[in-house]
Amino acid sequence: MNNVIRSIFLLAAIGLIGFGLFIGDDLSDARWLALLGGAFLCLLIATRFEIPASTPTFNRGLIRTTMLLASIFIVLSAQLIRIQVIRQRQMYYRTGTAPDGETISNPRLYRQQLTVQRGSILDRNGVVLAETTKEDDVYYRNWPVASTWPITGYYSPNAYGMTGIEATFEEYLSGEASTNAIEQTVNELLNRDLVGADVHLTIDADMQTLAYNAMGNNRGAIVLLEIETGETLVLASKPTVNPNTLYVIDDSAEAEAYWDTIANDEVSKSFVTRATMGLYTPGSTFKTVSAAIAINEGYATPESVYEDNGEITIDGRVLVEQNRPNETQTKWTLREAIMWSLNVVMAQVGLQIGADTYWDYGPKLGYGAEIPYDVPVYESQLANSRSFLDSLNAVADTGFGQGEIQMTPLHLAMVASMWAKGGEMMKPILVREVTADDGTVLHKASSSAFKQGVKSGTADEVAGMMVDVIESGSAQHGQAAGYTIGGKTGTAELGDGTTNSLFIGFIGESKPKYAIAVVLESDPDISAVATGRDILVAAMQR
Amino acid sequence: MNRYRPALRLTEFNLLLITAAMTFVGSLTIFLVDKGTVEWTWRDISVGLAAAAAMLLVNITFSLRGFRGDQVLFPITATLAMLGMIMIQRLSPDLIAIGSVEFSLSSRHLLYLAVGLIGMWLVVMLSGPLKVAEWLPQYKYLWLIGTLGLQALAMVIGTEVGGARLWIQVGPIQVQPSEISKITLVIFLAAYLDEKRELLQETWQVGRLKLPPIPYLIPMGIMWGASLLLLVALNDLGPALLFFGIFVIMLYMATGNRLYVAIFGISFIIACWLAWTYFSRIEIRVNNWLDPFWDPYGYGYQPVQSDYALAAGGLFGTGLGQGHPAFISQVQTDYIFSAFGEELGLLGALALIALYFSWVLRSFIIAMRAQEGFVQLVVGGLAASLGLQTIIIIGGVTRVIPLTGITLPFISYGGSSLVTNLAVVGLILYFSSRPRRV
Structure with missing residues (x-):
């Protein structure tokens, strides 16, 4: 009878921990800890086996203490499994905001920029919009097409975080989600540099630049969609932030000055990508x-x-x-x-x-x-x-x-x-597909x-x-x-x-x-209609 | 009888060979990772070789002096101490690079390790001739006064380090009094409980109520309460929690009376509730426990960084020297377990927990085999106290319980902790060589 009860509590403990780890893996920490506490009590009962009456009091006490410590060590191990394996990704990428508004993210993400051949971002015709190259063992990232900066966003995990495609496709670009589990484990064991996946946009870089230039010095946005598919050919937005300046490897006074300028410019509000956030x-x-x-x-x-x-x-x-x-x-x-x-x-x-x-x-x-x-x-x-x-x-x-x-x-x-x-x-579609460096398609719109x-x-x-x-x-x-x-x-x-x-x-x-929207802010010196017409016609002539 | 007749300690030697190999590979790894090449010089591996040699030397001298104590405890201890040594060597340059410490920890830690090993060796060798087993229980009230006196001294002349921990400065040496009073507390309790064991096992009849023998518990209760109060007043909650646990476990070991556990369990819950209500810093700890992201750059900074480190480790870890544990402030003391979690992964962390469990288990076996009641209680109490200490800090770092600062035995950086814990091992080893039950 006693054995039956203990077996039931052992199963209950396994059940509680198993549920918390594998089924309720999105539980809040407090709820998980409550489960863990329950499992601990079950373990205490499960390990209360009968000790022969002839056992001296002291030995009995030691055996009970041993069981107590063993139960606690099992609980600690369960917590480690949760942190390091089950919720590893959420914990690793978790971000938070301090009461004063400053955000925090894992500082290792910045180190990663030094050990990951980050994937490229390309337009619909293969024009490179962002790429990472290695010089003297250091990876540099380069965004050559200014008109596409509002789309690619910037990537500066060390200093200023990341935005745009760089942020939303971070897991692919950083290679975290691109390799299969076995390959990833092998790479991890051998400490190889990861190779990120490439993100292919539906954007037409030439059209994008045409729209960007057509806007002149006006703030605003131009969006051009292919009606049949919903693909985005143009997602132009002004003003924009230069990601090349914000890519920081060591502390950079230039980047800091640039950041202060754009962060304090209340009129331009360059961080607001007009096309999608205006x-x-x-x-x-x-x-x-x-x-x-x-x-x-x-x-x-x-x-x-x-x-x-x-x-x-x-x-x-x-x-x-x-x-x-x-x-x-x-x-x-x-x-x-x-x-x-x-x-x-x-x-x-x-x-x-x-x-x-x-x-x-x-x-x-x-x-x-x-x-x-x-x-x-x-x-x-x-x-x-x-x-x-x-x-x-x-x-x-x-x-x-x-x-x-x-x-x-x-x-x-x-x-x-x-x-x-x-x-x-x-x-609306902006990313057409994501391909790993061996050509495998990881994501297709x-x-x-x-x-x-x-x-x-x-x-x-x-x-x-x-x-x-x-x-x-x-x-x-x-x-x-x-x-x-x-x-x-x-x-x-x-x-x-x-x-x-x-x-x-x-x-x-x-x-x-093709369908278009043109928005020009604050008494623009060009006509929205004429600008829209020019872009529409240019799209037809390509 | 020839007191010095050599006795080969082959089991211990063989086990130490594994530890020595681990130490050698570990210290070579951290030097190679740092340089990024596979070429090495003798200088690089001198530390690893010296440490491995020191351990084998302990074994050989034990054999030569005919020491007949337990052969498993020292190899487990040595493995833990060597893991700590390797991790401190590995962390030291990173901590200097980010300006977290001003001097190199590695050579100091090596010095502490050497002092600790010599201390342990002396305790093992001299305890017999000095008749330690006889006078330790005799002067029990001296240990009581020592426990209280050290804490009181820390309160009067102690210096604050890192917000909470209190140290006493003796010349060039900083001593952490709670590390020493932990041992004196166990010795006092063992002596007192052994003497009053029979009396305490009886019940005290008041009318129809069966109560514990309260008169005999009063002196213990008073000293325990006083030392706890001092620790709480010093804001040193980790040792306070540890003292509480030692008290309950030793009382239970001596009497086998579950009632004590129940009474203290309830009083512990009440104490927690009171503390939570009246101390704002407890609330901070509870917030950090449930979600450190409430204040990620302030109070929650350490636990947030520790979470990131543990998650970075994953199943296999980044590899020794390949992670970034130095992002966690005070990683070398309270949070060193997270450094292992990051670089050796879940597997390494679980192995570490298993090592601690085997250490406690082995000490318990030594306690069970002992003939004398005092020895049983001292060894059982010391083992339980190190086990509890491990649980308190690992539980705190992994956020199973609120964090209360205390060192991870044998591994954390710090002279007081390393030297006293190795002395504890020396004491247990010596007691294991005393007459055993068959």
Whole structure:
């Protein structure tokens, strides 16, 4: 009987530790320690075997003490197994933030940069965007294409951490995830330098540089997506951080000075990669979204007629129309409202849709939803909270793209692409594949739909109206001979009195091929429409 | 009887050959890794050779002097001490390079090791002629006064090192009093408990209640409480925890009464609760225990770095000299186990734990074989105290329990710890040569 009980407790101890190690390996430390404590008590009971009555008291005490120590040593071993094997990776790569905001990561990651032939980052045609070379036993990393710095990010584990692809694909680039388990163990035993895997992007470096240069001295972003696949051809962003300066092997005064400059520049905020982390008011480009919702819900068709005599009073506030091409015309169709970007009409459309329907459509169109991507993307929003839309004026403002709407340039491009692809929002792709140094493919992207926002008929109507905007509407300077281009412009006033200029659009011959979003900050000295057109045409001509 | 008739200690010799080989390979490795070549000179391996030779010399002189004590304990001790020696040699240049220490630890540690080995040898050889087994229990109250006096002295003239640990400066030498009072406490308890053993095994009848014989426990309780209070006042919680454990285990060994364990278990929980409520530094330790990332550059810095080091080790470790344990501050004392975890991996760390367990087990066997009650209790108590010390520090470093600073026996850098622990081994070895039970 006694033996049976002890066996049960032994099994219970094994069960608790086994569960904590292998099944509940994501347990918090406190819970794991509670399991371990339970296992310890079970072990104490399990090792309480009967000692013959003839045994002297002292020996009995020693035997019991031995069992106690043995149980504790088993518990210590279980903890070591957890730290060093089961949760080894999480522990090794764990980062933390001090109360003063400073972050901490394993200092060995920096040492690793000296012993790992870090993988390269390449564009879709094999152009090298980042590579590591060895000189005098020291690995140097080099980022030759300035326009792609916002994508690659920087890699400076010793001093400044890492960002962009360098951070999100760290495990592949550092070789940790590239070799198979056996090979990794052998390499570890022999202390060989690891060889990292190469990351192949969907980016076209030439197009990227073209877009980057086209932006001139303006801050902002240009995103170009292939409509069919969701692949990112251009993800240009200005300003950017020079990773070559931040790659530090020994202490570098140059890097430190550079870091201080960019860290303290509140205007440029160079660390914010505009294309994926910049949140902008979409302005009139959002009118395509309002129109789409209204059509999709059957509230309107492109030919529905609205009254616009130059102003409208909503809840006591007078909204003045500034965009009418013809001051004598007072009846406008939805199509004309999009073509000429009429705020008074779109305010009415917004009120037709109403707060509830807007809020329902948000997630379907990617607002307040996490966009899966290969570098971090901030979440777009329709409003800070649902309660903002309780006011009629807020709904009307939302109708023509003001209010509290915030969107990333990437999301804007995805929306443009959605209208051109029958309402299907593709999952955006930035990394095409990851290959080990022996050519094995470790990771491969596949195209898939992220959202089906609206019915395909609705999207076709919106795309048609966008073509009208270019061909006979407000943005006729966006035309290009030989191609069908659709688009919508937008402007958004900032708090400091300057204006952001936006453009979303798509291009194709028989069928739309590329979608674009252009965002230029603070009274840019170039036209967003013309810049967008040039990039779209260049993409078609490649 | 010829007192010096030689007796071959072949088992010990053979076991030491393994240790010697490990020492040689280990010290060669750290020199080669440092230089990054496979060429070596005699200078590089002189330390390893000297250490291996010293151990074999101990064995040979034991044989020549006809010492008939246990043959397994010293090889286990030597393996642990050599592992510590190798790790300190390996850490020293790194610690100097990052400015963590101002002087080379390696030569000092070698000196401590030599002093410790000679001390151990002298204890083994002189304990018999000096009739240690007779006067140790006789002067038990001297050990009691010594235990308390050392702690009190540390409080008055001690200097603070690293925030908590207290040392006494004697000329050029720094002594860590808790390392010595650990031994005097065990000796006092062994003598007292042996003398009162029968009385303590009885129960004390109060009406219908059966209680432990409280009158006999009072003097022990008072001294124990006083020494604990002193340690807590000194903010030296590791030894405090150790003293507590020694007290309970020895009481249990002497009486076999589970009631003591239960009473002290409960009082321990209450003490923990009180400490947690009233001492802010306890709260810091508990936070560090559950998640050191709450303050990764402040209080949590050491445990965070230790976690990183252990994770870096993985299953096989980075290899001796290939890791970066010097990122952990004070790695040479409290956190030396993490250095082994990083460079020798899980397998090395488990092997180290197994070595400590065998050391305790072997000492327990010696205790069981002893004829005299005092010897039983002293050897059992000393073995248990080193076992507990190991658990307290390894448990703290691996975050099974909150960390309380104490040295890892035979391995941590530090003269007091190494010399006294080797003297403990000397004492146990001597007692193992006394008449045994058949």
